[in-house]
Amino acid sequence: MNELLRSIERTIKNLGKIRRSQSPPSREITNKLISLRTLEQELISVEIDKNTDKYKAAITSLSKAIKETKNVIDKLTKVDLAIKEVSDAIEIISKLKAKKD
Amino acid sequence: MAFRVIIKFFLTLQLSALILLATGCGLTSNQIVKTQSFGAATTKIGKLGESEFENIRIRIIEMNTEFVAIDKTRISSDLNINKPISPEATAVRVAATKALKSYGELLIELTSDYKKENLQRTANSLMNNVNVALGFNFTQKDKESIKKVIVGFGSFWVRKKKADAVKQIVTAYENSVNQLADLLIEDFSLEGTAGYIKMYDSTARRLRDISIYIINRGEEYSAFERYRAVEALVMSEEAISRAVKISKMARNAIEGLKKANSELVKIMKKESYSTGDIEVYAKQTQELINIFQVFTN
Numbered sequence: 001m002n003e004l005l006r007s008i009e010r011t012i013k014n015l016g017k018i019r020r021s022q023s024p025p026s027r028e029i030t031n032k033l034i035s036l037r038t039l040e041q042e043l044i045s046v047e048i049d050k051n052t053d054k055y056k057a058a059i060t061s062l063s064k065a066i067k068e069t070k071n072v073i074d075k076l077t078k079v080d081l082a083i084k085e086v087s088d089a090i091e092i093i094s095k096l097k098a099k100k101d
Numbered sequence: 102m103a104f105r106v107i108i109k110f111f112l113t114l115q116l117s118a119l120i121l122l123a124t125g126c127g128l129t130s131n132q133i134v135k136t137q138s139f140g141a142a143t144t145k146i147g148k149l150g151e152s153e154f155e156n157i158r159i160r161i162i163e164m165n166t167e168f169v170a171i172d173k174t175r176i177s178s179d180l181n182i183n184k185p186i187s188p189e190a191t192a193v194r195v196a197a198t199k200a201l202k203s204y205g206e207l208l209i210e211l212t213s214d215y216k217k218e219n220l221q222r223t224a225n226s227l228m229n230n231v232n233v234a235l236g237f238n239f240t241q242k243d244k245e246s247i248k249k250v251i252v253g254f255g256s257f258w259v260r261k262k263k264a265d266a267v268k269q270i271v272t273a274y275e276n277s278v279n280q281l282a283d284l285l286i287e288d289f290s291l292e293g294t295a296g297y298i299k300m301y302d303s304t305a306r307r308l309r310d311i312s313i314y315i316i317n318r319g320e321e322y323s324a325f326e327r328y329r330a331v332e333a334l335v336m337s338e339e340a341i342s343r344a345v346k347i348s349k350m351a352r353n354a355i356e357g358l359k360k361a362n363s364e365l366v367k368i369m370k371k372e373s374y375s376t377g378d379i380e381v382y383a384k385q386t387q388e389l390i391n392i393f394q395v396f397t398n
Contacts (some may be wrong), residue, residue: 001240002295005295009270018305019310023317024317024319025317025318026202027314030310030311031174033307033308033310034307036309037303037306037310038307040303041185041300041303041304041307044299044300044303045228045300046188047296047298048186048190048288049187049190051284051287052190052193052194054196054280054284055193055196055197055281056193058197058200058280058281058284059193059196059197059200061277061280062200062201062204062274062278063200063275065204065273066203067271068205068266068273069208069211069270070207072263072270073207073210073211076259076262076263083211
């Protein structure tokens with residue numbers, strides 16, 4: 001969090017103390033509090049947007065991890081395939097042999 | 102020709118077995134447990150992210166609508182209620198937590214027990230065809246023991262490949278997971294950060310400020326206006342306490358993820374295969390060599 005945001009937070013806290021001491025609360029103090037909250041939100045919004053790009057980078061990186069993991073899982077089925085290929089080849093020979101007989 | 106195919110196949114198996122023996126095999130039980138803990142942590146974060154990012158955005162819009170509605174001094178330009186948290190920013194965050202969840206789920210899949218059914222089916226088929234096509238007259242007992250070895254070897258091969266992959270992947274993506282965890286901490290912390298939960302909290306406090314003002318100005322406001330202000334005050338108070346609750350819950354989940362990630366990488370780098378694994382492996386290899394000799398003779 002940047003220094004400006006910290007400073008706004010401190011000011012909001014102090015204004016809050018003043019408002020609580022007033023009965024009824026003044027429009028002026030309330031307006032100042034609301035303006036500071038609005039400013040605070042605008043600054044937070046900037047930080048959120050900045051982090052959105054970082055999130056995008058994280059998605060790219062994790063997508064690579066997902067792809068790599070999926071590839072390994074897919075490749076592991078090849079053990080079955082290796083045995084099956086041999087089995088199929090023998091089956092064809094068996095059929096040919098049966099025809100010949 | 103078919104005989105040559107079989108010989109080649111078993112030669113490959115024999116060679117692979119020797120290579121595997123030299124390089125170790127599957128993951129240790131500790132490594133499997135840590136991978137599954139990591140997977141569970143990513144699922145937790147994934148669920149939290151999917152529900153809370155969108156939820157926070159909707160609640161902020163509701164509070165901003167209420168804020169403009171109850172304060173007479175607000176004008177139409179204040180109705181830019183969607184501005185602080187855009188749908189795009191939310192979608193990106195939801196996508197990131199979903200990606201993390203998928204990554205965890207795939208790692209769990211990779212470390213889960215390999216299903217031997219496929220291997221058994223294909224080994225059965227192979228043995229039947231060998232008998233029919235090549236005129237070998239294996240006894241039922243011989244057939245069963247050969248099948249057992251084929252299935253056993255296949256399983257070991259799969260375990261070895263899985264272990265290599267998991268070790269490589271979790272080490273390579275350790276930093277990516279940590280970076281995402283840090284971003285999530287910024288979004289879900291109330292102290293010292295500027296993210297989603299902070300925005301939610303600030304929006305609630307602003308609504309509370311105006312509600313308190315209206316409620317305490319006596320006859321300046323009508324009974325209906327005061328009623329709306331009371332409702333807004335309740336809404337804001339609920340949001341403030343909810344922010345604390347979500348923040349605490351998220352913090353625990355994210356810290357759990359970081360811990361699981363660090364332990365996982367540490368254990369993957371440290372632990373290698375066990376002595377028991379090697380012994381079983383040596384036995385499997387010897388059986389394969391014996392079978393190979395039966396075929397060549």
